[in-house]
Amino acid sequence: MKLFFGHPGDQPDYHAYEALQIFGLGGNMPAFVPGEQSMWLRAVDDGCGGDIVTIDIPDFDDSKELERFIYLKMSGLTGYSSPWGCLTGVRPTKIVNQLFAAGMDPGEARNELTAFYCAAEEKASLAVDTAINQRPFLDEQRADPSRIGIYVGIPFCPTRCLYCSFTSNSIEKYKKSVDPYLELLKAEMEDTAALVRKQGLKIESVYIGGGTPTSLSEEQFARFISDVVNNFVAPSPYLCEFSVEAGRPDSITAGKLASMRSAGVNRISVNPQTMNDETLRLIGRRHTAEDTLRAYGLARSSGFDNINMDIICGLPGEDEEAFSHTLDEIERLGPESVTVHTLSVKRAADLKRDEKRSMLSSAVTGAMVSMAASRLQAIGLRPYYMYRQKNMVGNHENVAYCRSGFESPYNIHIMEEDQTILACGAGSVSKRVTPGVIRRAFNVKSVEEYLARSGEMAERKRELFILK
Numbered sequence: 001m002k003l004f005f006g007h008p009g010d011q012p013d014y015h016a017y018e019a020l021q022i023f024g025l026g027g028n029m030p031a032f033v034p035g036e037q038s039m040w041l042r043a044v045d046d047g048c049g050g051d052i053v054t055i056d057i058p059d060f061d062d063s064k065e066l067e068r069f070i071y072l073k074m075s076g077l078t079g080y081s082s083p084w085g086c087l088t089g090v091r092p093t094k095i096v097n098q099l100f101a102a103g104m105d106p107g108e109a110r111n112e113l114t115a116f117y118c119a120a121e122e123k124a125s126l127a128v129d130t131a132i133n134q135r136p137f138l139d140e141q142r143a144d145p146s147r148i149g150i151y152v153g154i155p156f157c158p159t160r161c162l163y164c165s166f167t168s169n170s171i172e173k174y175k176k177s178v179d180p181y182l183e184l185l186k187a188e189m190e191d192t193a194a195l196v197r198k199q200g201l202k203i204e205s206v207y208i209g210g211g212t213p214t215s216l217s218e219e220q221f222a223r224f225i226s227d228v229v230n231n232f233v234a235p236s237p238y239l240c241e242f243s244v245e246a247g248r249p250d251s252i253t254a255g256k257l258a259s260m261r262s263a264g265v266n267r268i269s270v271n272p273q274t275m276n277d278e279t280l281r282l283i284g285r286r287h288t289a290e291d292t293l294r295a296y297g298l299a300r301s302s303g304f305d306n307i308n309m310d311i312i313c314g315l316p317g318e319d320e321e322a323f324s325h326t327l328d329e330i331e332r333l334g335p336e337s338v339t340v341h342t343l344s345v346k347r348a349a350d351l352k353r354d355e356k357r358s359m360l361s362s363a364v365t366g367a368m369v370s371m372a373a374s375r376l377q378a379i380g381l382r383p384y385y386m387y388r389q390k391n392m393v394g395n396h397e398n399v400a401y402c403r404s405g406f407e408s409p410y411n412i413h414i415m416e417e418d419q420t421i422l423a424c425g426a427g428s429v430s431k432r433v434t435p436g437v438i439r440r441a442f443n444v445k446s447v448e449e450y451l452a453r454s455g456e457m458a459e460r461k462r463e464l465f466i467l468k
């Protein structure tokens with residue numbers, strides 16, 4: 001059965017659309033106007049016509065009430081309940097923080113999430129626990145808003161993963177562009193460092209992401225890291241986090257680890273995504289579980305004592321047993337943090353148009369998400385930041401779990417949007433946060449465009465600080 005809303009030709013209402021997206025119908029729907037007091041819901045049995053249901057919509061002052069109303073109607077009509085109920089945003093903890101700010105205690109906030117937002121008990125507890133664990137970081141930022149984060153992006157990877165929608169290009173194909181890119185990136189970092197000095201900002205964290213930064217050669221990587229250090233690390237007495245998303249295990253070498261250690265990198269990610277070779281082959285990672293074990297061992301023996309590992313629930317072809325095997329291996333290795341993603345089938349990802357999409361199951365994904373939560377917490381890791389994305393299999397979430405004291409402030413602040421982030425590199429986004437206002441500056445996405453127009457990027461960041 002397909003369901004269609006409304007009046008062809010009406011303008012979409014953002015909140016109504018968001019609520020309908022929970023039911024995965026976004027692509028099929030004409031829009032409707034809540035102000036007209038009613039909407040028409042037509043149920044069509046694949047091509048043979050069907051019933052038309054008219055629903056009166058009361059006037060709502062609050063968009064959350066409208067979303068809840070639509071969620072409950074749709075849930076009644078389709079029989080589907082989302083684990084996050086009518087919660088539509090990408091940051092559930094922001095809502096919990098608003099409830100805390102309104103004077104609720106954790107128990108009351110949990111009740112509000114289940115009673116008003118119709119979230120499952122498990123999700124309500126996860127959001128509240130996460131908000132509690134990140135509270136000291138948000139308090140610190142409130143006390144000193146001049147603290148900022150720096151992001152630097154390397155948009156190259158060894159191969160492109162099937163589910164990827166980031167700015168990522170084959171390092172093989174772009175071999176000739178890498179050195180020119182690093183040169184221009186160095187210039188953008190110098191301009192950004194000058195802006196940091198001029199504005200009297202305090203760099204709290206430096207995060208190197210991508211892409212896969214370690215897809216660079218050892219020589220390129222050493223040069224790049226030294227440029228980062230000269231611009232952002234050495235001049236920053238307030239720095240507490242220097243993270244590198246090493247990411248793909250097949251790109252990690254002893255030489256690159258040595259460069260990172262001598263530069264003062266204090267957190268790296270070694271991301272298996274899964275410890276099952278058949279899945280790795282299916283999703284185009286072109287590395288093996290053995291490569292992950294080797295890279296992890298090498299990182300430990302190089303002296304890294306804060307390692308994150310990313311895994312994904314709901315990968316094509318995986319069942320609970322396969323996922324449980326990944327968790328067994330992670331538990332055996334004992335990283336300081338594990339980020340559990342739910343597969344998100346984004347528009348840009350090849351997976352969306354691939355036949356492997358039919359191998360995804362939301363029921364199995366839900367069981368994996370719950371399994372990860374209980375097993376990781378049982379070994380002493382606790383949730384400390386989370387976010388949701390559109391098109392996540394089963395409407396779940398991404399959550400990072402860590403041992404106490406191994407939180408990444410950069411990740412907390414970027415998700416809670418309470419800190420200014422200045423970003424360098426193709427596809428990166430800078431964000432200036434002031435009370436009640438977030439202003440963004442977007443860098444161009446493609447490497448070709450970046451090489452042609454890199455001078456504009458620093459200018460866009462400078463404009464963020466000119467209040468209009």
Ligand code: SF4
Binds near residue numbers: 163164166167211
């Ligand atoms: S390693 Fe990350 S950025 Fe690179 S292709 Fe895979 S998902 Fe995309």
